[in-house]
Amino acid sequence: MTTKASTTTKAGKASKATKDPVDAITAQWAEVRPELDTAPMAVFGRIYRIARAMGDRIEKAYAQFGISRGEFDVLATLRRSGEPYTLSPRQLSATLMLTTGGMTGRLDKLERAGLLVRSPDPHDRRGLRVTLSERGLAIVDQAVVTGLELQHEALEGLGDEQVEQLSELLRQLLAGTAER
Numbered sequence: 450m451t452t453k454a455s456t457t458t459k460a461g462k463a464s465k466a467t468k469d470p471v472d473a474i475t476a477q478w479a480e481v482r483p484e485l486d487t488a489p490m491a492v493f494g495r496i497y498r499i500a501r502a503m504g505d506r507i508e509k510a511y512a513q514f515g516i517s518r519g520e521f522d523v524l525a526t527l528r529r530s531g532e533p534y535t536l537s538p539r540q541l542s543a544t545l546m547l548t549t550g551g552m553t554g555r556l557d558k559l560e561r562a563g564l565l566v567r568s569p570d571p572h573d574r575r576g577l578r579v580t581l582s583e584r585g586l587a588i589v590d591q592a593v594v595t596g597l598e599l600q601h602e603a604l605e606g607l608g609d610e611q612v613e614q615l616s617e618l619l620r621q622l623l624a625g626t627a628e629r
Contacts, residue, residue, distance in 0.1 A: 510595045514588050524589035527581040534581035
């Protein structure tokens, strides 16, 4: 446990920026449990709120293309794989950290929409290949631009150096939170 003095030093006061709801939460904890260091709560509370807000915005943006974020992830994974934009369902599941059942549902919906095609794997009689259709390619190429525009807008208040610094700090944090 840390003392109140170190809480103020570690968590700090709200910066020059306007106070946000996370500041109110940590201030309330400081009142009722002054011995707690709430700096991690402030960091992760903001990360959670940012992820939720951006996730909601991105979901709405992708909806105009008739796809969800999860479906975008499948199409984008195929797109990033390069021509011929083909992977096995197992490769997709591993990349997206989905169960085979969850992947099957997404593939069914995307195939019905004409955004991808499933075909037999010529090298494995029991296997399938999933290929991005021309329509799927067009949709994912438009959706990725729209998503990136939203992300750029969210970062407008930061300079290029700040964006790089934030990215590096989050990379380090992510590495530190990986399951061990």
